[in-house]
Amino acid sequence: MQATSNRLVLSPSDLNDYVECPHLTTLALEVARGTRRRPHVPEDHVDLLRRKGEEHEAAYLKELRAQGRQITNVIGPDPWDFATSACSTEEAMRAGVEMIYQATFVQGDWRGRADFLERVEQPTALGPWGYEALDAKLARAEKPTYVLQLCFYTEAIASIQGAEPSAMHVLLGIGERRTLRHTDFAAYYRRVRAGFLAALGRAAATEPYRVEHCALCEFRQVCDERWQQEDHLLLVAGIRRGQVNHLRSAGIGTLAQLAQAPATPVPHVAPRTFETLHDQAGLQLRRRTTGVLDWHALPIEPGCGSQQLPRPSPGDVIFDIEGDPFWEPARGLHFLFGLLMRDAGARDSAVWRYQTIWAHDRAEERGAFEALIDLFDERLARHPDMHVYHYGAYEPTALEQLMGVYATREDAMDALLRREVFVDLHSVVRQGLRAGVPGYSLKDVEALPAFRRQARLTSGTRAVLAYEEWMATRAGARLEEIAAYNEEDCRATLALRDWLVDHRPDGAAWAEPPEARPVDDDRQKADV
Numbered sequence: 290m291q292a293t294s295n296r297l298v299l300s301p302s303d304l305n306d307y308v309e310c311p312h313l314t315t316l317a318l319e320v321a322r323g324t325r326r327r328p329h330v331p332e333d334h335v336d337l338l339r340r341k342g343e344e345h346e347a348a349y350l351k352e353l354r355a356q357g358r359q360i361t362n363v364i365g366p367d368p369w370d371f372a373t374s375a376c377s378t379e380e381a382m383r384a385g386v387e388m389i390y391q392a393t394f395v396q397g398d399w400r401g402r403a404d405f406l407e408r409v410e411q412p413t414a415l416g417p418w419g420y421e422a423l424d425a426k427l428a429r430a431e432k433p434t435y436v437l438q439l440c441f442y443t444e445a446i447a448s449i450q451g452a453e454p455s456a457m458h459v460l461l462g463i464g465e466r467r468t469l470r471h472t473d474f475a476a477y478y479r480r481v482r483a484g485f486l487a488a489l490g491r492a493a494a495t496e497p498y499r500v501e502h503c504a505l506c507e508f509r510q511v512c513d514e515r516w517q518q519e520d521h522l523l524l525v526a527g528i529r530r531g532q533v534n535h536l537r538s539a540g541i542g543t544l545a546q547l548a549q550a551p552a553t554p555v556p557h558v559a560p561r562t563f564e565t566l567h568d569q570a571g572l573q574l575r576r577r578t579t580g581v582l583d584w585h586a587l588p589i590e591p592g593c594g595s596q597q598l599p600r601p602s603p604g605d606v607i608f609d610i611e612g613d614p615f616w617e618p619a620r621g622l623h624f625l626f627g628l629l630m631r632d633a634g635a636r637d638s639a640v641w642r643y644q645t646i647w648a649h650d651r652a653e654e655r656g657a658f659e660a661l662i663d664l665f666d667e668r669l670a671r672h673p674d675m676h677v678y679h680y681g682a683y684e685p686t687a688l689e690q691l692m693g694v695y696a697t698r699e700d701a702m703d704a705l706l707r708r709e710v711f712v713d714l715h716s717v718v719r720q721g722l723r724a725g726v727p728g729y730s731l732k733d734v735e736a737l738p739a740f741r742r743q744a745r746l747t748s749g750t751r752a753v754l755a756y757e758e759w760m761a762t763r764a765g766a767r768l769e770e771i772a773a774y775n776e777e778d779c780r781a782t783l784a785l786r787d788w789l790v791d792h793r794p795d796g797a798a799w800a801e802p803p804e805a806r807p808v809d810d811d812r813q814k815a816d817v
């Protein structure tokens with residue numbers, strides 16, 4: 290969005306932003322009108338996404354050229370000169386060229402650029418041919434925002450060729466081409482566009498609320514600061530948007546107010562949910578005001594929370610994966626399997642040693658997966674009571690995916706799953722306790738065992754960026770940084786595991802292996 294002296298210049302991506310978050314439109318409008326400064330935040334992650342998107346588009350262009358397709362690029366020496374590119378686009382359409390690259394449209398206050406226009410043999414005002422829009426997208430599935438952009442291009446094409454293209458296309462990162470019918474989405478597009486224009490005209494107050502797009506948004510620091518200043522209810526770990534609205538309707542507008550509210554439920558919030566949120570807010574407020582991280586165990590339920598913890602074994606392994614989702618558009622690469630283990634029988638058998646298994650291409654990824662499963666398998670044979678601890682569902686899900694992709698180690702993997710060797714500490718924490726933490730990610734709950742990090746990299750996203758940098762430069766220091774980060778994740782998981790074992794509630798049973806559990810009567814009958 291840009292403001293000139295007397296009008297706003299809009300693009301389909303402004304429409305996308307509006308769908309992602311109406312408050313983003315408000316902030317972008319303030320920047321365009323000069324009443325707010327554009328925030329200067331390092332956007333490495335956004336830059337990476339942009340670069341990967343351009344690579345995907347360039348790869349498709351190369352493929353088309355290799356097929357001998359006739360492609361006309363309408364971008365002139367100044368890529369920001371939309372008016373000239375739009376004229377060139379129209380000329381190319383009238384000439385009936387086979388494909389138009391970076392097709393540009395200027396329609397009133399709107400301007401936009403489609404990756405490709407494809408000629409189709411359908412009579413229009415241009416002649417016995419017409420055009421349909423195609424966008425190359427990095428994602429592995431369609432998103433509503435892609436549809437909005439394609440609808441804009443389709444209507445712009447229609448205004449030039451005097452007939453509406455029936456189809457529009459998106460080339461996904463997985464290499465699949467999806468064809469969409471414009472008529473299926475035209476009403477949705479018009480509704481969103483009308484809502485967006487009305488929002489610009491009204492300039493009504495909007496409020497930030499955490500959404501998926503925040504992770505990529507240039508205004509996230511602005512919104513974070515506002516939430517902190519307002520002591521917004523979304524700071525309560527695990528709260529949902531609907532619950533925030535109901536609490537506000539009942540006059541509870543901040544985390545502190547929720548913590549100090551009487552323990553009487555509010556309308557439209559289930560009593561048990563209110564009790565949970567009230568308790569969570571109280572724990573967080575206590576930490577904020579006293580600095581003390583309080584926690585308490587949740588009522589014991591069979592097979593849940595602390596009862597998912599098995600007895601520690603000398604064969605136990607702590608496991609954490611680093612993956613690069615952008616390694617290839619079709620599928621990311623699991624490039625590092627990090628492990629912490631003790632060497633039973635060694636002189637320093639009490640020491641947890643960190644071990645890495647790296648994979649820098651598909652063949653190595655397969656080899657790393659096989660080596661890892663063989664290691665677990667062999668360790669399980671020596672220590673039948675061993676377990677593999679991880680935090681969150683990512684690790685076993687990734688291993689199942691690799692087993693499926695490479696069709697290898699199925700029996701060993703199946704045995705690991707059947708014997709319930711993997712222990713998800715996130716599930717143990719979420720079902721077993723409540724603490725004065727702002728969330729329940731590993732980085733939040735590692736405060737319970739007072740784990741301190743020192744590695745230069747501080748997040749999985751930073752590890753992905755470092756890996757991308759390593760791919761470009763082959764600088765070994767980047768891999769060392771990633772390993773240091775991964776080792777800290779493993780050691781934080783170990784510290785948490787030990788803390789959970791030490792703080793098991795009285796009366797909590799250890800998790801037993803499946804073969805040692807009694808088969809319930811219903812199941813027994815069903816098996817007969």
Ligand code: SF4
Nearest residue numbers: 310497503506509512
């Ligand atoms: S940070 Fe999130 S809430 Fe704030 S404007 Fe961006 S997307 Fe909206």
